[in-house]
Amino acid sequence: MPGLTVVFTEWVSKNPPYGLSIYTPEYYQHVLTSVQRVAIAFGLATLLGVPFGLLLGWSRKFKDFVFPVFEILRPIPALAWVPLAILMFKGTESPVIFITFLPAFFATTLNTMLGVHSIDESYIRAAYCLGAKRAQIFRHVVLPGALPFIFTGLQISMGVGWFSLVAGEMISGEYGLGYVIYSGYTLVSYPVIAIGMITLGLVGWISSALVRIVGTSLMQWRVRSLGLGDGS
Amino acid sequence: MAEFTPATLKHPPQGEIRVDNVSHSYGVGKFAKEVVKDCGFTIEAGKLTVMIGPSGCGKSTLIRLIAGFEKPSKGSISIDGKPITGPGKDRLVVFQETALFPWMSAYNNTLYGPRARGEDTPEIHREAQSLVERVGLTAFRNKYPTQLSGGMQRRVELARAMINNPKVMILDEPFRGLDAMTKALMQEYYSALHEEFHQTAFFVTTDIDEAIFMADRLIIVSNIPTRVCAVVEVDVPRPRRLVDIYENDRANQIKMSALSMLHEEAMKSFVGGSKAASDFVDAYSKRTGKT
Structure with a gap:
């Protein structure tokens, strides 16, 4: 185990003995690569998962047809997809993104669907009563009503995204924080492993915070009702 | 309070509802449970x-x-x-349980009916404002339902129903x-x-x-x-x-x-x-x- 001081001096050293610190350009390239991969995978998972989940929750028929397949694919661990992903996709980039995308997509979809189911029937009845059509109920009731669950899903999605990203990067790829950790292990440069882990912690925390900030700005009604804001 | 004279009314009273010999049951066959039986009023x-x-x-x-x-399973309502x-x-129903949309402010809840029907006009805004004032919630118009007391929520719900000027x-x-x-x-x-x-x-x-x-x-x-x-x-x-x-x-x-x-x-x-x-x-x- 590397000592804390060894790790820290390596991390902030202008001339790092193990070759990785905040002064080396590779460090930022690794961080950037990982962030980019997660961003693409998370973006895709959100763009596809939210509408898909809304549809699953809103249309009984669609759910009856699609959900069983979804439920069989969902429990397959992201790691089990690695060999197939490498065979299916060309290059090093797409398999890693695919591995990251998959569990994020499942988390987003499932939570969005549960969000639609969580909406109290009385809101929908009230909207019908006030003259709203089905499409308007979808926009004015279903979407905002599911939003708290959707953002829970996005938080989980971000978490499992980073989780599978690191797994993917350890197996394929020549950049990224997962790669840093794994190469640190193979090259017996233990401080590098710790730097990779701490950096993952930091970027993971920042990305979750970003999701939370977007969530609270979209759900002022919730912030205020839970007494999290100024209540004005 | 204004005495009842026809002049205080926007329209003559409308919305006479006749419930004629109505029966209603849930379930089918021998599992059917009759909930309403030969109701007329x-x-x-x-x-x-x-x-x-x-x-x-x-x-x-x-x-x-x-x-x-x-x-209804039997009979008619007109x-x-x-x-x-x-x-x-x-016909507008104010339900037993509060059905105000928690993601809309009191004011936007009040306006929901006209908006859903595409009648988002300045006149309707004026009417919404006067209704919100009429139910004594002008100071609370931008609050979300969960920030209001039970009585206030009920009043918002009344305003939300009344703005549609339902017959009943x-x-x-x-x-x-x-x-x-x-x-x-x-x-x-x-x-x-x-x-x-x-x-x-x-x-x-x-x-x-x-x-x-x-x-x-x-x-x-x-x-x-x-x-x-x-x-x-x-x-x-x-x-x-x-x-x-x-x-x-x-x-x-x-x-x-x-x-x-x-x-x-x-x-x-x-x-x-x-x-x-x-x-x-x-x-x-x-x-x-x-x-």
């Missing part, structure tokens, strides 16, 4: 009709039928002579769950609104005092399956105040006869374990000294 235009009966007796089913969410085929903006307001135990003080205030408040606007209203409750205070006409219904036991004209003059109604001989007389009618029904439902029914039995035995 009229909700007169411009009047406040109150329906009272033991809790769990199928009153809410009747409301769903009148609102058009469901079709409004101003036209049969009811589905929900419509001429249907209120399903609207003040249930409010504390006694707020409930009394809301009763006086709604009664005053009715005296001002003379909007046709159908009000369902399990509270005898509330029923008599509000009603122009009282419909007493039976335990499940719901049948009409009696129709009583509550000829107590308006405007009414809660403090006066307790002293009013006519009101007390109606209350006594209503209670004795309800007592029998309540006993049946009491055997089934209904809380509201046991309240009736209590109230009745306190009045008469018998059980």
Whole structure:
């Protein structure tokens, strides 16, 4: 185990003995690569998962047809997809993104669907009563009503995204924080492993915070009702 | 409060609802349970009709039928002579449970009906503002429902219904769950609104005092399956105040006869374990000294 001081001096050293610190350009390239991969995978998972989940929750028929397949694919661990992903996709980039995308997509979809189911029937009845059509109920009731669950899903999605990203990067790829950790292990440069882990912690925390900030700005009604804001 | 003269009305009262020999059951074949049986009554235009009966007796089913969410198994319901085929903006239901959208401010909730129908005009905004003021919530218009007290939420719901200018307001135990003080205030408040606007209203409750205070006409219904036991004209003059109604001989007389009618029904439902029914039995035995 590397000592804390060894790790820290390596991390902030202008001339790092193990070759990785905040002064080396590779460090930022690794961080950037990982962030980019997660961003693409998370973006895709959100763009596809939210509408898909809304549809699953809103249309009984669609759910009856699609959900069983979804439920069989969902429990397959992201790691089990690695060999197939490498065979299916060309290059090093797409398999890693695919591995990251998959569990994020499942988390987003499932939570969005549960969000639609969580909406109290009385809101929908009230909207019908006030003259709203089905499409308007979808926009004015279903979407905002599911939003708290959707953002829970996005938080989980971000978490499992980073989780599978690191797994993917350890197996394929020549950049990224997962790669840093794994190469640190193979090259017996233990401080590098710790730097990779701490950096993952930091970027993971920042990305979750970003999701939370977007969530609270979209759900002022919730912030205020839970007494999290100024209540004005 | 403005006295009732035709000049205070925007339109002559509309929205006479006729419930004609309606029966309704859930389930099919031998599993069918009849909830409403041969019900017939009229909700007169411009009047406040109150329906009272033991809790769990199928009153809410009747409301769903009148609102058009469901079709009766037998019989017919019509409004101003036209049969009811589905929900419509001429009949608005204020539900037992609060159905304000928690993601919209009080003001946006009030405006929802016109907006959904694409009538987001300056006039409707003016009307919304005056309604919000009328229900005393101008200072709270930008608050979300969860930031408001139970009574305030109820008032927003009234405003949200009234802005659509429905021919008939249907209120399903609207003040249930409010504390006694707020409930009394809301009763006086709604009664005053009715005296001002003379909007046709159908009000369902399990509270005898509330029923008599509000009603122009009282419909007493039976335990499940719901049948009409009696129709009583509550000829107590308006405007009414809660403090006066307790002293009013006519009101007390109606209350006594209503209670004795309800007592029998309540006993049946009491055997089934209904809380509201046991309240009736209590109230009745306190009045008469018998059980």
